[in-house]
Amino acid sequence: MFTYIKSCLLLAALPLALAGCKHDELVLPDQQESFRLAGDFIKNNYDLSLFSAAVDYTGLAQELNGPGPYTLFAPGNTAFNELGITRAADFQRLNKDSLKAALQYHILTRRLPSTDIPANGVDIRYANLAGKEVFLTYASFPVDYPQYPQNSIYINGAYALKKDVTLANGVLYVVDKVMKYTPGTVQDWLAARPEYSVFVAALKQFGLWEDLKAEGPVTVFAPDNTAMEKAGITLESLKALSPERYIGARLFGVYLLRKKRFFLTDFPAFTTIYNAGSVQLPIQGDVYEYTLTATKNNYLQTPTEFTFGYMDPARAYLGVLRRVSGNISRLTDNLTDNGIVHYMPQLVILPEEAQKR
Numbered sequence: 001m002f003t004y005i006k007s008c009l010l011l012a013a014l015p016l017a018l019a020g021c022k023h024d025e026l027v028l029p030d031q032q033e034s035f036r037l038a039g040d041f042i043k044n045n046y047d048l049s050l051f052s053a054a055v056d057y058t059g060l061a062q063e064l065n066g067p068g069p070y071t072l073f074a075p076g077n078t079a080f081n082e083l084g085i086t087r088a089a090d091f092q093r094l095n096k097d098s099l100k101a102a103l104q105y106h107i108l109t110r111r112l113p114s115t116d117i118p119a120n121g122v123d124i125r126y127a128n129l130a131g132k133e134v135f136l137t138y139a140s141f142p143v144d145y146p147q148y149p150q151n152s153i154y155i156n157g158a159y160a161l162k163k164d165v166t167l168a169n170g171v172l173y174v175v176d177k178v179m180k181y182t183p184g185t186v187q188d189w190l191a192a193r194p195e196y197s198v199f200v201a202a203l204k205q206f207g208l209w210e211d212l213k214a215e216g217p218v219t220v221f222a223p224d225n226t227a228m229e230k231a232g233i234t235l236e237s238l239k240a241l242s243p244e245r246y247i248g249a250r251l252f253g254v255y256l257l258r259k260k261r262f263f264l265t266d267f268p269a270f271t272t273i274y275n276a277g278s279v280q281l282p283i284q285g286d287v288y289e290y291t292l293t294a295t296k297n298n299y300l301q302t303p304t305e306f307t308f309g310y311m312d313p314a315r316a317y318l319g320v321l322r323r324v325s326g327n328i329s330r331l332t333d334n335l336t337d338n339g340i341v342h343y344m345p346q347l348v349i350l351p352e353e354a355q356k357r
Contacts, residue, residue: 035168038072039064047174050080051103053088058100064107068169071108071126073134073155075178082330083178104129105181111170114138114153114163120273123261132181135263135335139272150272152298154265155179157333159298176301177329186220186339187212198228198235199252205238206248208256216338217261221308223344231347241351249285251354254310257292258284261340263333264304267294280311288312288349291320303329310348324348 039061042048051074055061064070085091091099107129118124119140125133139152153160155175162174182189187209190196199222203209212218228234233241241251271277278293294306305327309320324346326332331343 035166037065037168038068038070038170038172041165041167041172042072042074047076048074050077050085050088051075054080054091054099054103057088057091058096058103060100060103064169066169068167069109069111070129070167070170071110071112072167072170072172073106073108073158073160073175073179074172075106075158076161076174076176079158079175079177101130102178102181105132105134105179106175108134113171114151117153122266122269122273123263130181134179135261137263137266137269139269142272143275152269152272154263154269156181156335157263157265157304159265159296159301161301177333179335180333181335184336185213186216186218186336186341189334189336189341190220190222195224195226196222198225198233198238199223199255201235201238202228202233202241202252205241206243206246206252208248208253211256211258212339214338217259218339219257219260219262220339220341221255221257221306221344222341223255223347227344227346231350233347233351245356246351247286247354247356249283250288250349251351253285254283254288254290254349255344256284257281257290262292263340264294264306264342265296265333267292267306268296268298268304271295283310287314290348291323303327304332306332306342308344308348321353322348 036044039055042052042055043061055064105128108126109129110126112126117136117138119138122137123135124137126136128134134155137154139154140149142148142150153163153173156179158175158177158179160173161176165172190200190212200209203212212220267277277295278291280289280291282289289311291309291311292306294304296302296304305325307323307325309323311320312318324344326343326345328343334341
């Protein structure tokens with residue numbers, strides 16, 4: 001089992017760089033030229049220069065010039081900029097083996113042009129070079145206007161900016177974010193990050209913690225310590241939130257979406273495929289419901305933005321009682337073996353709203 005978690009931590013710790021919204025044009029092969037091998041192709045395209053540097057540093061370049069076939073989901077330079085990677089030398093700070101495993105996660109061991117992907121397929125699994133799977137969604141035909149195909153491809157929360165670039169030994173897609181996978185459970189992922197320690201303590205106190213090591217899947221919108229403190233909850237004050245006085249399923253269980261594996265880009269895909277880009281479902285163990293949607297402007301290449309809220313069905317006339325939105329792409333779509341974690345910037349239900357009556 002590789003240690004990609006170390007790479008994620010180091011990548012996120014690097015100083016964030018300002019990244020422009022313009023996506024540099026990919027240099028496609030001339031129709032009269034022979035198609036290049038994958039390693040040579042990425043080396044000769046400026047917008048893939050950071051991906052190329054990472055491939056060189058980890059020793060993958062020679063393999064990518066082999067017979068293949070391969071499908072590359074190559075993050076563009078702005079995707080690495082989002083993680084604080086702005087130059088080739090930045091990769092020297094990272095563990096080489098962990099980075100190699102992270103890159104292998106972006107490479108399939110097959111040739112997969114978009115014509116081979118089932119139209120309107122959601123979370124179709126494909127094996128990658130890391131020995132794991134990616135989840136691919138192809139939002140192709142809008143339900144209202146099937147004659148006007150959208151052809152939007154999403155992979156683990158990343159959007160394919162460029163599709164079907166033919167290589168001599170495969171095919172390449174340029175994606176707008178680095179895909180994040182950490183082996184282990186959602187529970188392992190949260191326990192390894194001190195910035196979520198108050199949320200972890202709250203889940204333990206209210207008997208919800210063990211749910212996160214089950215088979216899953218589970219999607220967690222996790223408020224960090226700063227978000228908890230905004231609502232007046234610290235490790236010290238948490239002691240006063242007695243399970244005898246508060247409905248734990250409402251106060252903290254609202255963030256645990258059981259039996260769901262939601263990448264944020266699933267929702268723009270659902271909008272295209274089903275004309276329904278949101279969900280409203282019961283909070284497990286409570287009478288309240290949560291609402292969730294996410295939107296993405298593919299044309300402007302903006303980060304996917306989610307909106308999370310809650311409702312009281314007994315007072316449905318009041319609508320959604322509170323909404324919280326977030327769009328920090330580098331902190332969302334954290335895939336584990338039994339689910340996904342997204343960063344939650346604020347609490348959606350405050351302690352006084354979860355008191356037992």
